[in-house]
Amino acid sequence: MSGDAPDRDPVESLLEVLDLDDTRARTSEDIFTGVSQAMPMGRVYGGQVLAQSLVAASRTLPPERIPHSMHGYFLRPGDASQGITFSVDRIHDGRSFSTRRTQAFQQGVPIFSMISSFQDEDPGFDHQFPMPEAIPAPESLPDFEASLEGVHPTTKRIFTDRPVELRHVQAPIFLSVDDTPRPHQAVWMRTRRPLPDDPAVHRATLAYLSDMTIQEPILRAHRLTWAKPGLKVASLDHAMWWHRFGRVDEWILYVQESPSARGGRGLANGRIYSRDGALLASVAQEIMVRVADDR
Incomplete structure (x- = not known):
């Protein structure tokens, strides 16, 4: 697979890279493939492979179990002219939480490795650090x-x-x-x-x-x-x-x-x-x- 032509609608391109193909070749892992966005410098944008790895992991879970955390390592630069293969290992499925390991490959070599955790919606304590005050509105910038x-x-x-x-x-x-x-x-x-x-x-x-x-x-x-x-x-x-x-x-x-x-x-x-x-x-x-x- 190759990257997208530079004159395409960038949001359409984003939605395309998030729509992974399921090869249905599950043995000990689930395998998915995706395209890469064209980039002027030729390297895969890190946020793209982050998002695709999350989508791949999510595809192995019911929709009500949603991501709450991920930790990933960028191992090698990715080539934006090539597609990416994602392998997902189902590490754990519990009553409320699931854990997945996703690795992204190009030319058979890993470029990114991630562990993510998913949880069913659950009631509990709720607090947050407040948003900073006196931030200008985006329209004024x-x-x-x-x-x-x-x-x-x-x-x-x-x-x-x-x-x-x-x-x-x-x-x-x-x-x-x-x-x-x-x-x-x-x-x-x-x-x-x-x-x-x-x-x-x-x-x-x-x-x-x-x-x-x-x-x-x-x-x-x-x-x-x-x-x-x-x-x-x-x-x-x-x-x-x-x-x-x-x-x-x-x-x-x-x-x-x-x-x-x-x-x-x-x-x-x-x-x-x-x-x-x-x-x-x-x-x-x-x-x-x-x-x-x-x-």
């Missing part, structure tokens, strides 16, 4: 894509081919960054058009976008832009906890901070809120980050 007129088409597609639109509360760091180190930021996100009402699609899409911009608090802490010559960034692992359901075709707020960076690695934490302040999910990711010697 500048649209970075509107400033891309005259930019090289390949560079422009990095932003415009995404199925998700962004509004940074602090100025985005694609091309420039302020002089004060700030290891935190907040970003509004939503898909570019409505998604189907299926809650499973929204949960998988939330995983998809959880890998988007989470690296930036680490870069802000060291006044780095994405355009910095010699900058190398790669996601090492990713953890996510789903707390409450929310639609991702409506504006959601991704609040992020970086508590530490050392030894060529940086850690970022994130909280995702609905517009009315419900805490939908928590995220943690560690990245490799290196800058070539300026000499």
Whole structure:
């Protein structure tokens, strides 16, 4: 399978990559296959393989048993021109919880490995950390894509081919960054058009976008832009906890901070809120980050 043509509707492309094929070849594992989205730099976007791995695991469970956590490792860069095979191992099924291990392969080699846990809806205690106050509405923030007129088409597609639109509360760091180190930021996100009402699609899409911009608090802490010559960034692992359901075709707020960076690695934490302040999910990711010697 090959990636999608660059002129396709990006939301249609997203829904296609989430619609895995079941090969029905279950022995000790369940096997699924999926396509990859075309990417300007040729590498599979990490959020895509996160979401697809979650979909594969979910396909082995009844719909009422929904994901509440996942922990995954990015093992190798994926090739966006190739499809991906997903193998799911049914580790445990209990009365309330199920555990699945999913591995994603290209050319017979694993590129991502994940363990996820699922639970039936259950009553219990309910509290949350509140959404930050005094956050500007997304409609009041500048649209970075509107400033891309005259930019090289390949560079422009990095932003415009995404199925998700962004509004940074602090100025985005694609091309420039302020002089004060700030290891935190907040970003509004939503898909570019409505998604189907299926809650499973929204949960998988939330995983998809959880890998988007989470690296930036680490870069802000060291006044780095994405355009910095010699900058190398790669996601090492990713953890996510789903707390409450929310639609991702409506504006959601991704609040992020970086508590530490050392030894060529940086850690970022994130909280995702609905517009009315419900805490939908928590995220943690560690990245490799290196800058070539300026000499």
